Amino acid sequence: MTDPGARANLPRLSLHVPEPRFRPGDEADFADVTVPPAGSARRPDTAEKADGFHELAYGLIRVLDESAQAVGPWDPKLDPDTLRRMLRYMALVRAFDERMFRAQRQGKTSFYMKSTGEEAVAVAATMALDPDDMCFPSYRQQGILIAREWSLVDMMNQIYSNSADRLGGKQLPIMYSVKERGFFSISGNLATQYPQAVGWAMASAAKGDSRIAATWCGEGSTAEGDFHSACTFASVYRAPVILNVVNNQWAISSFSGFAGAEATTFAARALGYGIAGLRVDGNDALAVYAATRWAAERARTNQGATLIEHFTYRAEGHSTSDDPSAYRSAQESGKWPLGDPVVRLKQHLIALGEWDEERHAAQDKEVAEQVKAAQKEAEANGILGHGLHQPLDTLFDGVFEEMPWHLREQQAQMLAEEEASGRPWARK
Amino acid sequence: MNMIQAINSAMDVMMARDPDVIVMGEDVGYFGGVFRATAGLQAKYGKTRVFDTPITEIGIVGVAIGMGAYGLRPVPEIQFADYIYPALDQLVSEAARLRYRSAGEFTAPITVRSPFGGGIFGGQTHSQSPEGIFTHVSGIKTVIPSTPYDAKGLLIAAIEDNDPVLFFEPKRIYNGPFNGHWDRPAENWSKHPGGEVPTGYYHIPLGKAEIVRPGEALTILAYGTMVHVVRGVVEEAGVDAEIIDLRTLVPLDIEAIEASVRKTGRCMIVHEATRTSGFGAELSALVQERCFYHLEAPIERVTGFDTPYPHSLEWAYFPGPVRIGEALRKIMKD
Numbered sequence: 001m002t003d004p005g006a007r008a009n010l011p012r013l014s015l016h017v018p019e020p021r022f023r024p025g026d027e028a029d030f031a032d033v034t035v036p037p038a039g040s041a042r043r044p045d046t047a048e049k050a051d052g053f054h055e056l057a058y059g060l061i062r063v064l065d066e067s068a069q070a071v072g073p074w075d076p077k078l079d080p081d082t083l084r085r086m087l088r089y090m091a092l093v094r095a096f097d098e099r100m101f102r103a104q105r106q107g108k109t110s111f112y113m114k115s116t117g118e119e120a121v122a123v124a125a126t127m128a129l130d131p132d133d134m135c136f137p138s139y140r141q142q143g144i145l146i147a148r149e150w151s152l153v154d155m156m157n158q159i160y161s162n163s164a165d166r167l168g169g170k171q172l173p174i175m176y177s178v179k180e181r182g183f184f185s186i187s188g189n190l191a192t193q194y195p196q197a198v199g200w201a202m203a204s205a206a207k208g209d210s211r212i213a214a215t216w217c218g219e220g221s222t223a224e225g226d227f228h229s230a231c232t233f234a235s236v237y238r239a240p241v242i243l244n245v246v247n248n249q250w251a252i253s254s255f256s257g258f259a260g261a262e263a264t265t266f267a268a269r270a271l272g273y274g275i276a277g278l279r280v281d282g283n284d285a286l287a288v289y290a291a292t293r294w295a296a297e298r299a300r301t302n303q304g305a306t307l308i309e310h311f312t313y314r315a316e317g318h319s320t321s322d323d324p325s326a327y328r329s330a331q332e333s334g335k336w337p338l339g340d341p342v343v344r345l346k347q348h349l350i351a352l353g354e355w356d357e358e359r360h361a362a363q364d365k366e367v368a369e370q371v372k373a374a375q376k377e378a379e380a381n382g383i384l385g386h387g388l389h390q391p392l393d394t395l396f397d398g399v400f401e402e403m404p405w406h407l408r409e410q411q412a413q414m415l416a417e418e419e420a421s422g423r424p425w426a427r428k
Numbered sequence: 429m430n431m432i433q434a435i436n437s438a439m440d441v442m443m444a445r446d447p448d449v450i451v452m453g454e455d456v457g458y459f460g461g462v463f464r465a466t467a468g469l470q471a472k473y474g475k476t477r478v479f480d481t482p483i484t485e486i487g488i489v490g491v492a493i494g495m496g497a498y499g500l501r502p503v504p505e506i507q508f509a510d511y512i513y514p515a516l517d518q519l520v521s522e523a524a525r526l527r528y529r530s531a532g533e534f535t536a537p538i539t540v541r542s543p544f545g546g547g548i549f550g551g552q553t554h555s556q557s558p559e560g561i562f563t564h565v566s567g568i569k570t571v572i573p574s575t576p577y578d579a580k581g582l583l584i585a586a587i588e589d590n591d592p593v594l595f596f597e598p599k600r601i602y603n604g605p606f607n608g609h610w611d612r613p614a615e616n617w618s619k620h621p622g623g624e625v626p627t628g629y630y631h632i633p634l635g636k637a638e639i640v641r642p643g644e645a646l647t648i649l650a651y652g653t654m655v656h657v658v659r660g661v662v663e664e665a666g667v668d669a670e671i672i673d674l675r676t677l678v679p680l681d682i683e684a685i686e687a688s689v690r691k692t693g694r695c696m697i698v699h700e701a702t703r704t705s706g707f708g709a710e711l712s713a714l715v716q717e718r719c720f721y722h723l724e725a726p727i728e729r730v731t732g733f734d735t736p737y738p739h740s741l742e743w744a745y746f747p748g749p750v751r752i753g754e755a756l757r758k759i760m761k762d
Contacts, residue, residue: 005460136494165532166743177530184497185530189521199494199502206450206476206500213494229487236482276491398528399567401535401590404635404679 005212017050018257022329024156030337038065038284039072041229046298050276057267057277060311063286066348074130074290086127086285086304087345087355088363090119094342095367096142096152104320105172108383109159114138117333120285120341121246122216123147129214132398134204136197136215139174140246152371153384156378163389168397175382190221194243196231201241201299202233212299213357214242219266219309220251220259227269231307235273238304242295243275245307246282248314254325268295270307280328282336284310285345311338361373380417392418429625431602431615435465435541436574438501438583441629443473446501447501449587451478453505453541453546457530462507463543463551465604482700485515489540493523496536500588509596510542510556524567539586539593545653545700546570546737547600547610551622555737557652557701562594563677563710567577568595569634574655575622578675581632589634598652606653608752610743612664637681639688643670646694646759649685649711651675654698654747661752665761667694667760677707694759695726700747703731728755 001045022028041061044053063070070077097114104112115122122143135144145155154166159174162168167177170198177185185191197215204211222245234241245266249256258416259266268343270277276298280291288310295306312334317324382389390417396403396411403411429437430589442449451466451473457480460467470478481488485506492502506512512519523536546555555756562570570588573579579597600606604614605622617623641654650658655673655694662669669689672675674680695715697708708729715727730747738745 042613069690134498166533167529170531171529175529177533179530179533185526185534187522187529189517192490192518194520195490195518196497198487198493199491199496200498203498203500225484225486226490227480227520229484229490232482232484233491234488286537327684370740398532400569400679405682406680 018255018262020255020257021326024325024327024329026329028329028331028335030335031336032390034060034245035337036060037395038062039075041072041074043073043294046294046301046303050270050274050304053276054271056224057271057279058265060281061287061291062280062284063282063290064344064348068251068344068351070286070348071073074287075343076224076286076290076293080349080352083345083349084355086289087349088124088367089143090285090342090345090365091120092367092370093123093143093146095371096146096155097363099371099388100156100270101320103159103375107385108293108379109161109173110384112159113139113174113321114316115142117336117340118246118248118282118312119143120288120345121244121282121310121312124285124288125214125244128289129296132182132211133296134182134184134197134200136193136200136311137186138193138211138216138246139186139188140220141216141217142174145176145178145181145183148183150178150181150183152374153377157376157381160378160383161389164383165389167188168394169390170398182396189225191217191224192393193217194226195233198230198233198239202237203299205237205240208270210300212242212296213420214244216246217246218251219245219247219256219261220254222266222269223259231269231275234305235275236368237303240299240302241305242292242299243305243307245269245309246312247311248307250318250324250328252318252322261328265309267307267309275304276287276306278306279309279311279337282310283341284345285341286348312412313338314409315394429576429623430604431573431576431579431597432463432465434580434613434625435549435583436467437625438468438473438580438626439466439469441519442584442587443477445629446569446624448500449499449503450495450676451503451505452481454507455482456480456505461505462537463599465541466505466651485511485563486518489515489523489538491519492540493518493526493536496538496595497534500723503541503587505614506540506567508554509542510551510553512542512558519562519568519592519594520565524565527591528567535590536592537590538584539589539595541583541595541597543599543602544596545598546742547606547653549739549742550717550737551739552736555742557732558700559594559596559677560701560705560707561706567592569642569679570596570676571597571634571675571762572598572652573675574627574652574673575620576617577622578632578638580625581630582634582675583633584629585634593634596652600653601656604655608657609660610748616662624737632675634676635679635681637675637684638673639670639684640673641669641671644692645669646696647672647685647688647692648696648698649674650698651677652700652707654700657748658698659735661756665756666747667756682714682718685715688751689715689719690722691711693722695719695723695754696728696730696759698730699753700732702734704734706731711751728759730755
């Protein structure tokens, strides 16, 4: 290696390694996060060219103001029933997460991921889509299934990998697949769903269909090549797709700076591709709804793709295998300047005179009971680790449409091993 | 027809039969592909069914998977197999597992076409044989034709197949069969039985090998270009070898292999890909496991070397007549 001092009259270069502002023990202070007033962002016509509203990729679209009023051009003007339904779905997601997190801690399954603090990102977006639009989610959008009123028991069966798990116990918990609700099979490999969503949208366009696709990834995954390939395809073919980036600040222990957040916003990624980019207050369910509705209209009228950055905060750990207290300030979640999405929507409904604390408390109790009842029903089908819930020979099903000889041989070998164990099917 | 024309004809036939078949890839549209494999298809079927793509293999395969999930049957082209590596994750973690992980709710009925193999002075970025990487992956099929007739029938079968298929095209024999002598030109397909290709629909089932030359003295397992190289060497040496063209590596026709080796008692495996952990190692293990008591000599593997594909020295790398001949002498000496 060259002696660094050999050219001592030149300035030394230095490597910048990003560092989050708060670590465990630090006082969290988000005073420098720019939170523009609700209602201040303009709402372009959906037919407007994507290069005409770049400021929306750097600002923050907000609808709910500090007094919980919906203001400005992005107010989707939803009726109280829809707002109450939205609030209920979000509360249900939270109750579901709470219960399943505990189930994992009780040893009933291997793994769980909460979406606490991000409920609006999935629920409000789903409500703004049509029921037959196709979703290519990442692993923290359980709100899509809940907002599409999919069975909680079915979701839990998958989490428990039990006898009623439609995926036959072959997939990690929470990696749902529900084709009949337009919910694509979740992959643990990051951002792989991005080009797939674009491909689905392109196919829909090529066939003259009217359905659009939507996909979600975390801000950390925008560093993956799949993300950039997907943006290129989406731009080139004006694919009818909504590309959601959930900027929840943390990719396990790596803060958003390692995905490039110090230099620009994630919504601004869209600009280089000629895609419309919106940066949205992800804890404002109405802003998420409005932005998605707007992007869906663009997609449906052949104006092309929209990338929406949902600026939010991951209030809990990455997964049940994570301990966020080891790498971030304990106060961060509480000090997050955009508040809690459930609380904000609740306050809005109360401000409208369409809700009150008593009804909210009653609803919380009710959704908790609903989740509890579903859990009881799901656990009747078994929990992970309590026996083999699927017939052993199904282990080889679905590798190919038809089983080739080498898999048939291995299947026979496995069944023979089971017989030879002297306790065939004993673990069932 | 040569192999390029046969491959073109297969896509033409399938696009005419099934409106859900679409062709995509770099340069495949207006231009018709750098090897002309997709020539004329865009003019015939339109730009929404045959289109050029950005240069991003991960995107090409990822988008094809999404289209497959929608219900189409995409036939993406990766311009050279050497460029398939950026798409590896989409193929291995996504296409190959989609049916399994979703219990059949979603599938990836895609056929990824890609020219592979050396012998055209393509250097290390236009010559590799990556089939062994994919045969190691559960859930993906690997098909390699050696004649125009097979190329068309197998490609049609691959497009009809509901599983993801990798269709590797041996570009050294796109225009005519080749006996492995670097200083002699490839022959013309018109004088070869495999050069007679029907213009209409037919298919060759995946998973069925073909005995291209019956024999009693030894069994030689080969695929793609190597089928022709082996045939040339065997004819020149006057050895009574049975040559089996595997045609599909996954699923493999184990019955044909077993029956032949049990009959001849000797087995040689020839491929152009690098040796270590190559598909030849799998074949060798299978033959040993199933035919050990019938073997009269150790199994011989003739392969490319464990180096990147060297540009100017490619004929020293190529498992040609000299290397195959040496292995023949060795296996036949007892």
